[in-house]
Amino acid sequence: MSRKHLFFVILAIAVLILAPLGQKNYIIYVMCSWLMFSVAAMGLNLTLGYAGQVSLAQASFVGIGAYITSLITLAGYHWVLGWLAAMGATFVIGLILGYPALRVQHHFLAFVTLAFNTIVFLVFRNEEEITGGSFGLVGMPRPEFFGIQTMQQINFYYFTLVLFLISAFVFWWIVNSPWGRAFKALRENPIRAESLGVDTRRITLLAFGIGCAFGGGAGAIMAPLVQFIEPGSFSLIHSLKILLMVVVGGAGFFYGPMLGAAVVIILPEFLRFTEGYYLMIYAFLVIVLMVYSPNGLIGLGQKLMARLKPQQEVRKDMQKGAQL
Amino acid sequence: MAEFLQILISGLSAGSIYALAAVGFTLLWQASQTINFAQGEFVMLPAFFVLVFTVKMGLPMSIAIVLALFLSVLLLGALFKKLIVEPMLSHGVLPLVIATIALGLLMKEMVKEFYSPLGQPFPGLFPHDVMSILGAKISVADFANFVIAMGTIIILQLFLSRTRTGRCMQATAQNPEVAKILGVDIKRMVMYTFLINGALAAIASVLITPIYLAKFSNGEVLGLVAFIAAIVGGFNQIRGALVGGLLIGVIDNLSAAYVSAEYRQAVPMLLLIFIIMVRPQGLLGTTEGRTV
Amino acid sequence: MSQSVLSIRNISKSFGGIKAVRDVSFDVQPGEVLGLIGPNGSGKSTLFNCVLGQLRPDTGQVTVKGTSVSGMRAADLNKLGVGRTFQQLSVFPQMSVIENIILAGQEHHGSMVSRLFGPSDAGLTGEAEQMIAFFRLEHLRDEMAGSLSYGQQKLLDAAMAFMAGPDLVLLDEPAGGVNLTMLGHLKDRLQTYNREHGTTFVVIEHNMEFVMSLCTRIIVLAEGAIIAEGSPDDIRSNQQVIDAYLGG
Numbered sequence A: 001m002s003r004k005h006l007f008f009v010i011l012a013i014a015v016l017i018l019a020p021l022g023q024k025n026y027i028i029y030v031m032c033s034w035l036m037f038s039v040a041a042m043g044l045n046l047t048l049g050y051a052g053q054v055s056l057a058q059a060s061f062v063g064i065g066a067y068i069t070s071l072i073t074l075a076g077y078h079w080v081l082g083w084l085a086a087m088g089a090t091f092v093i094g095l096i097l098g099y100p101a102l103r104v105q106h107h108f109l110a111f112v113t114l115a116f117n118t119i120v121f122l123v124f125r126n127e128e129e130i131t132g133g134s135f136g137l138v139g140m141p142r143p144e145f146f147g148i149q150t151m152q153q154i155n156f157y158y159f160t161l162v163l164f165l166i167s168a169f170v171f172w173w174i175v176n177s178p179w180g181r182a183f184k185a186l187r188e189n190p191i192r193a194e195s196l197g198v199d200t201r202r203i204t205l206l207a208f209g210i211g212c213a214f215g216g217g218a219g220a221i222m223a224p225l226v227q228f229i230e231p232g233s234f235s236l237i238h239s240l241k242i243l244l245m246v247v248v249g250g251a252g253f254f255y256g257p258m259l260g261a262a263v264v265i266i267l268p269e270f271l272r273f274t275e276g277y278y279l280m281i282y283a284f285l286v287i288v289l290m291v292y293s294p295n296g297l298i299g300l301g302q303k304l305m306a307r308l309k310p311q312q313e314v315r316k317d318m319q320k321g322a323q324l
Numbered sequence B: 001m002a003e004f005l006q007i008l009i010s011g012l013s014a015g016s017i018y019a020l021a022a023v024g025f026t027l028l029w030q031a032s033q034t035i036n037f038a039q040g041e042f043v044m045l046p047a048f049f050v051l052v053f054t055v056k057m058g059l060p061m062s063i064a065i066v067l068a069l070f071l072s073v074l075l076l077g078a079l080f081k082k083l084i085v086e087p088m089l090s091h092g093v094l095p096l097v098i099a100t101i102a103l104g105l106l107m108k109e110m111v112k113e114f115y116s117p118l119g120q121p122f123p124g125l126f127p128h129d130v131m132s133i134l135g136a137k138i139s140v141a142d143f144a145n146f147v148i149a150m151g152t153i154i155i156l157q158l159f160l161s162r163t164r165t166g167r168c169m170q171a172t173a174q175n176p177e178v179a180k181i182l183g184v185d186i187k188r189m190v191m192y193t194f195l196i197n198g199a200l201a202a203i204a205s206v207l208i209t210p211i212y213l214a215k216f217s218n219g220e221v222l223g224l225v226a227f228i229a230a231i232v233g234g235f236n237q238i239r240g241a242l243v244g245g246l247l248i249g250v251i252d253n254l255s256a257a258y259v260s261a262e263y264r265q266a267v268p269m270l271l272l273i274f275i276i277m278v279r280p281q282g283l284l285g286t287t288e289g290r291t292v
Numbered sequence C: 001m002s003q004s005v006l007s008i009r010n011i012s013k014s015f016g017g018i019k020a021v022r023d024v025s026f027d028v029q030p031g032e033v034l035g036l037i038g039p040n041g042s043g044k045s046t047l048f049n050c051v052l053g054q055l056r057p058d059t060g061q062v063t064v065k066g067t068s069v070s071g072m073r074a075a076d077l078n079k080l081g082v083g084r085t086f087q088q089l090s091v092f093p094q095m096s097v098i099e100n101i102i103l104a105g106q107e108h109h110g111s112m113v114s115r116l117f118g119p120s121d122a123g124l125t126g127e128a129e130q131m132i133a134f135f136r137l138e139h140l141r142d143e144m145a146g147s148l149s150y151g152q153q154k155l156l157d158a159a160m161a162f163m164a165g166p167d168l169v170l171l172d173e174p175a176g177g178v179n180l181t182m183l184g185h186l187k188d189r190l191q192t193y194n195r196e197h198g199t200t201f202v203v204i205e206h207n208m209e210f211v212m213s214l215c216t217r218i219i220v221l222a223e224g225a226i227i228a229e230g231s232p233d234d235i236r237s238n239q240q241v242i243d244a245y246l247g248g
Helices: A003-018 A025-050 A058-074 A079-103 A106-126 A153-176 A178-188 A190-195 A200-226 A236-249 A256-265 A267-292 A296-308 A312-323 B002-032 B039-056 B061-091 B093-114 B140-162 B164-174 B176-181 B186-208 B218-233 B238-258 B266-278 C044-051 C074-079 C097-106 C112-117 C125-134 C150-163 C180-197 C208-214 C232-236 C239-247
Strands: B130-133 B136-139 C006-015 C018-028 C033-037 C059-064 C082-084 C168-172 C200-204 C217-222 C225-230
Touching: A003 A153, A025 A058, A025 A153, A025 A178, A025 A200, A025 A236, A025 A256, A058 A079, A058 A106, A058 A200, A058 A236, A079 A106, A079 A200, A079 B266, A106 A236, A106 B093, A106 B218, A106 B266, A153 A178, A153 A200, A178 A190, A178 A200, A178 C097, A178 C112, A190 A200, A190 C074, A236 A256, A236 A267, A236 A296, A236 B093, A256 A267, A256 A296, A267 A296, A267 B061, A267 B093, B002 B039, B002 B136, B002 B140, B002 B164, B002 B186, B002 B218, B002 B238, B039 B061, B039 B093, B039 B186, B039 B218, B061 B093, B061 B186, B093 B218, B130 B140, B136 B140, B140 B164, B140 B186, B140 B238, B164 B176, B164 B186, B176 B186, B218 B238, B218 B266, B238 B266, C006 C044, C018 C044, C018 C059, C018 C225, C033 C044, C033 C180, C033 C208, C044 C168, C044 C200, C074 C082, C082 C150, C097 C125, C097 C150, C125 C150, C125 C180, C150 C168, C150 C180, C180 C208, C208 C232, C217 C232, C217 C239, C225 C232, C225 C239
Parallel strands: C033 C200, C033 C217, C082 C168, C168 C200
Antiparallel strands: B130 B136, C006 C018, C006 C059, C217 C225
C-alpha cells in the first residue's frame, strides 16, 4: 500500500468515526445499513468482480446469516456465536452453490443462482416453526461487549463500523494475496490459469464460499440492527439490489461495493425530497451510468482522471514497444 | 380425469401466453445477446397503455389495443434498442443486465406514480362462457387465449422461415459475420427483432392481464416465468421457448393442484436448476456454436 | 541413456471412423528441442492434446518422467513439470505483466494456506523480474497485459510457461502471427533458455524456417503416422516429406 493510500484510509476511518456524532438516530440507522450492505456487496464483488462468477443469490445468504444469528441470539446465546455460525454455514452453502459454476457459466449460472434465491425465500416463508413464516422473527437482542451495551444507536454504529473494518481488511487481504490473483486469473482466462497450475475448480468453489460468507456476515449484522426479519427482505429483488451496488460502484475494484452501497442506500435518502419520484430518478441515473461507464462510478472516475492527465504513459509504451 | 384435463388445458392456455414473452426473450438474446431483465415489465406496461386509451381517453377497446400495440413496438422496441441496448453492445453482458433491471424498476415506478399503485380491473376480450370438452369445463377465454397466442407464434415462425426478411433475421442471429458478408443489413435485422419483441409483449399483455388485475408489479412474476420457459425449452430456439412456456404453464397449474400450495413456486425453480445442470442447452436447444 | 522426459508409446486415436493418429511412438530426451510438423490434418494437434491429457488415446500410453498423463487435469500436469503455450493469445489482459508472471509461478510455491496468509507476491517478485528481464519486457513491467502488442503477448505467454521451472515445455505454434523482428528475438530467447536451463521443448509449428533453425530433431507426421524423423538437414532433403507437403 502506498503512503498516499494509507493516508487516505486513515482519513476515511476518521471520517467514519466522526460522522455519526450529533446526528439523529434515523441517520445513524441509515449509515449502519450502508456499512452492513457494504459487507454483503464486498462478498459479491469477490465472487463476481474478482472471480467473474455471476451470482444473483447474495440476498439469500444475507438472509441465511440473519436467520441463523436471530435464532441463536433469541435462544439466549451471545451474538458472536451467531456471527461465527452464520459465516460458517453460509461458507459451506456457498461452496455447494458453487458446484453448478463448474458446469455452466454466465447467464446459465445467473439463472441457477436466481432459482436458488427463490427457493431459499420459499423455505423462509414456509418453514414457520423455525423461521416464523411470513411474520418473521422479532426482538433480537443487541449484543453486549465487555459490559458495553449496543442498544443505543450510536453504540451500535461503532459496533457495525468495527465489523465493517474487519470485513474490509479481510477482503483486502484476500484480494491482494495469491488467492486474489488466482481469482482474477479465473475471471480473465480460466483455461490458461489451469495450465499454469491453478486449481480452477477449487478456486471457483472458494470464490462462492468466501463471497457468500461475507453475505452471511452481513446478515449477522442485520439481525440486531433491524431487530425484525421477514422473508421479503431476502427476495430476489434484494439480490438484484446488491448486484446493483457492486456494478454501479465498480465490479472488481476494492472500493466499488462501498461506493455502490452508498449510492443505493444513502442516495435515495437525499432524493427523498422528490417524494414519489426518487426511485424513478434513481433508476434513470443507473441506466445513464451503465450506458456511459460500464465499469461503474470508479470506472467513470478513472475515465475523467485519464482525460485530465495527458496520456504520456501510453505514448511511452508505444515508442518502446515499437523498438522490439 | 375431467379435473386433470381441465387443469391441463388452463395450464396450456397460461403457458401459451408465457411462451409469447419467452419467445421475445430468446429473440433478443439471439439477435444481440441482450438478457432483458425488464421483460416482465414489458408485458405489464401495454395493458396500461390500453387503460389510458379506454378509461382516460374514452376510446373503444379495439382501437385502444391497436394503438397500444403501436406504442409498444415504438417504445419497448425501437426506443429500447436505440437508447439503451445499442450504446451498450460493446460493454458486455453484465452492464446491460443492470441497465435492464433499472429499466424495469423505472417502468414499475412510473406506472405506480402516474397511473395507480392499486390493481385496476382490465376488461376481458372474450365472454365468460364455459364450454364442455370430454366432461372438462373449459372457459372460452382460456381457449381463445391459447388460439391467439399459438397463432401469433406460428405466424412468427412462418415469417422467420418463409420470408426473405425472416431468413435474413435468422442468419443474423446465427452468424452475424457470415450474414454481413452475404449483404444482410444486420443493424436493421436486429432492430426488427426488437420491434417484434415489443409487439409480442403487447399481445401477451392484453391476453394475460384480464386474468389478474392490471398492476404495476405484475411483471415480477411474468419476467421470471419467461426466463424459466426460455431456459427450460432451449435458449436459442423459438420452438424451445414455446415448449418451455407451455411446460411451465402446465407444471404450474398441476403443482398448484397436486403439490403443497406453499412450495408451488419452487417446482419451476427446481425444474430450472435440473435442466441447467443436466441439459444446459435446454430441452430442444442445440449447443451454442457462438462463444458466450 | 538417461530416462526420457516424454515418452509416447503406440498412441492411436480415432474420431468416429477417422484415424487421426495411428500407432505413433517416440521419446524425447532431456534438453532436446523437438519439432513436430506435418501438413494440416496430419494429427499433430490430436497428438499434442493426448500429451496434454485433454484427449484420452484409444490405445498406447503417454508418460512424462515415468508418470502416465492420460486424463490428467491440466493443473496437475503443470505441477508435474509440464509448461505450455497456446496457439491463440493467452495472457490475463486485465492484469499487469508482472502479475501475469507471478501468477504463473505462485501455484508452485508453498501450500494453499501459505498462499493465503503469506506474502502477497508469494516471494516471487525477484524471480518474476528476472524472467521479465530475460524476455526484455522490463519497460512493460506494470502495463496491463491486454495493452501489449501481439508479439509482446506471445513473449509473455512463453515467459509464463517458464516461470514454474518446468522440465518440459510444449509450444503450440509460438511463431504464428509474429513479425520477423520479434520472431528472431523469440527464437533467440528460447534457444538461450534451453541452453542455460536444459529445459526440453516440443514445438508444433507451421513456419518451416523457424522450426528448422530452432529444433535439434524433427518428427514429421502425415495422415496420423510418422513418416520421417531426423535432424533438420535430413528432413529438408527427405523426398517423402516433400511429397507429403506437396501432395497433401
